[in-house]
Amino acid sequence: MDKKIIFSIIVSLLILAFGVFGYFYTKNYTASKIYSESTILKKNSEESSTQTIPEIKEIIRESQKKVVMVELEDGSVGSGFLYNDNGDIITNAHVVDGASSVKIRTTDAKGYDGEVIGISTETDIAVVRVEGLKNIEPLTLSPSTELEIGDEILALGSPLGFQNTVTTGIISGTDRELNVEPYIYENVYQISAPIAPGNSGGPLLDRKSGHVVGINSARIEQGNIGFSIPISAVLPLVNGWSETPMRNLPSVTSFDISSKVNGNKMLETSDYLINYFIESINFRDFVTAYSLLGSDWQSNVKYETFREKYLHINAIKITELKKEIQEDKVIVETILSIEEHNGEKNITKIYNKTFVVAYENDQAKIISEKQEG
Structure with missing residues (x-):
């Protein structure tokens, strides 16, 4: 057979072989890419899986710096927390009832004068302005967070005057209603975290984020059941007082904290x-x-x-x-x-x-x- 013919046949066979190989390789490679996991999605998934809940000790430590003890002339105490950079403290109305000025003590034992700039006779909420705490970073509020039964929470405050006390628990009930004259509590959280006199006005924190979701306000001694007002329910009220402080509050002579x-x-x-x-x-x-x-x-x-x-x-x-x-x-x-x-x-x-x-x-x-x- 002519050598040229033989050479042509060999070349044709090689071309055919490479063509078949190329076809199947391309098919399998493309299919593997189409059905393989997206590297972008995989990266996002890995990043999501590595997101962790903040350490509870770190949440407590950072939050305590903005939680205060409220002291009145008669020696009674309550709690409160810094909620904006104007030096405004949210607390309960029953904590500052009858006072126009109070003493505020921070976690580093510093004492400040505070002026009551807003108080409600129906909702158990009040605001105290502390000039000495202006421009200090406040606690982060989370008014859009709606906690459910079983969600973990932290309650901070000064029960019985023991400043910087933290108790842990869960949301044990939601949308509770009760009357503690003269205040009406509606749609409040029921919590299992133990609270005591002096806790009133302290913040309720979401364990996952460390943000404020409520104000600890009342308790039933039998069974030690606590109640916390959702922060979303009072924000419009406290924001209004912060922008336009109330007038004609009862005047109470300021007292020297050292005498107490x-x-x-x-x-x-x-x-x-x-x-x-x-x-x-x-x-x-x-x-x-x-x-x-x-x-x-x-x-x-x-x-x-x-x-x-x-x-x-x-x-x-x-x-x-x-x-x-x-x-x-x-x-x-x-x-x-x-x-x-x-x-x-x-x-x-x-x-x-x-x-x-x-x-x-x-x-x-x-x-x-x-x-x-």
């Missing part, structure tokens, strides 16, 4: 202040920790030096704490377990430290620290 400080209160405040100081260091919030120091201590130690002192510390745990009043001061003796980063390894040491707490301009401060051994 007794021994038990000093001990309680000192306990809280030392724990808050240690907690701030553990969260590496050195600015807050430094703000708790007395003026003389701050004068002798610059912030940078103070911060440098704690940078190598991983965690501090209070294993023992004893308090004793000496004249106008509280001596707080502690045993601290401190985990330090030393070179390439972590080591834990035990320290005995004594703190002295006293009031400066109606504010509790740590005026000195002494380490033994």
Whole structure:
């Protein structure tokens, strides 16, 4: 057979083979791409799956900075929370009933004067303006959130005067109605989180977001059932007072908060202040920790030096704490377990430290620290 004919046949067969191979490869490759998972969707799915609910400790820590204790001249206390950057505090009407001015105490033990700028005689809600808290970031409100039975919540406030108390629970009922003269509670949340006198006016937080969904307002002692007014029900009212404060509120003589400080209160405040100081260091919030120091201590130690002192510390745990009043001061003796980063390894040491707490301009401060051994 002619060589040219043989060569042509071979070339034709090769072309045919490559054509068949190309057809099936293209078909299978295209099909795999069509039916394979979209990389964009997969990426979005992975990102969604990695979204986590904030740590409960972080929610509490950030929220407590904006929750306050409301103190009246007669010594009664309630709670409230910062809701806008005008320094306005939402609380319950029954907390400030009969007062035109109150004292506000923040978590860092600072005291401020507050003026009642709005109060309702039907809805248990009021607003107190605190000039000293202007331009401070408020709690985030979530008026569009509608909680359901079983949703987890946090209740913050000052029950029985114990500031910075947090209780956890769930929504145990919705759309509840009750009358506690002279107030009418309609469509309120029933909560399982324990609340007590002093909790009134504190925020109810959604566990998932940490945002305010209600105002803790009432309880039934039998069974310890609490009720919280949805924030959406009162926003129009409080916004109106914030824009146009009410007039002709009853006048009450302002009182000196220092005259209300007794021994038990000093001990309680000192306990809280030392724990808050240690907690701030553990969260590496050195600015807050430094703000708790007395003026003389701050004068002798610059912030940078103070911060440098704690940078190598991983965690501090209070294993023992004893308090004793000496004249106008509280001596707080502690045993601290401190985990330090030393070179390439972590080591834990035990320290005995004594703190002295006293009031400066109606504010509790740590005026000195002494380490033994």
